[in-house]
Amino acid sequence: MSERDAVLFANEAFYRAFADRDIAGMDGMWSAQAPVACIHPGWGALTTRKDVIESWRRILSNESSPKVECRAAEAFMQGDSAFVICYEEIDGNFLVATNVFRREGRQWKIVHHQAGPTAFVPTEGEDEEAPAPRPN
Numbered sequence: 001m002s003e004r005d006a007v008l009f010a011n012e013a014f015y016r017a018f019a020d021r022d023i024a025g026m027d028g029m030w031s032a033q034a035p036v037a038c039i040h041p042g043w044g045a046l047t048t049r050k051d052v053i054e055s056w057r058r059i060l061s062n063e064s065s066p067k068v069e070c071r072a073a074e075a076f077m078q079g080d081s082a083f084v085i086c087y088e089e090i091d092g093n094f095l096v097a098t099n100v101f102r103r104e105g106r107q108w109k110i111v112h113h114q115a116g117p118t119a120f121v122p123t124e125g126e127d128e129e130a131p132a133p134r135p136n
Contacts, residue, residue, distance in 0.1 A: 007075045007082040007101055010108035014099060015070040021060040027053050031109035034102050039114040041095060066090045070097075072122040082108065087122050094118055 001009070010029070017025035030036055030052060038052040039045050040059070046052045059065050071094075073086035080103040088095040100112035 003082075003103075004075045004077055007077065007084060007108050008073055010101055010110070011073050011075070011084040011086065011099055012070065014110055014113075015068065018060070018068050021065075023057050023060050026056045026060060029110050031102055031104060031111045033104055034109070034111050036110070037112045039116075041115050041117065087118070087120070088115055094121055096120065 013025070014029045016022070017029055030049060032049065035047075036049050036052050037045060037047045038055060040055060043055070046055055067090070069089045071087045071089050073084050075082055075084050082101045082103075084099045084101070086097050086099070088097050095115040096118040097113065097115035099110055101108040102111045103109075
């Protein structure tokens with residue numbers, strides 16, 4: 001598996017933990033070694049791991065939290081760092097999201113997530129599979 005594929009796999013695992021309301025899985029996605037931050041739509045910035053994980057615990061344990069599906073994920077690589085830009089579909093509406101990853105050993109851990117409104121709607125052919133890789 002290429003490093004780009006590994007980052008996209010980690011991104012998919014992040015959204016799988018989200019969809020499955022898997023609090024332990026979400027906790028495991030986030031770096032325990034590097035600074036982390038998260039900006040949920042409409043929230044202020046969360047800048048400690050404790051606050052980030054607590055926010056996810058609250059979101060994932062809330063039965064009325066919406067279902068989120070990742071679409072059109074594209075990874076951008078830079079050594080031991082990478083970011084993924086994707087679209088989150090929620091009840092037919094879309095947010096654009098950026099997920100920043102850091103390689104820790106053989107795993108990619110998320111260090112930043114931010115999602116916000118967008119007027120862009122991915123076309124029907126775009127899904128969670130990334131487009132053809134771009135050169136580094």
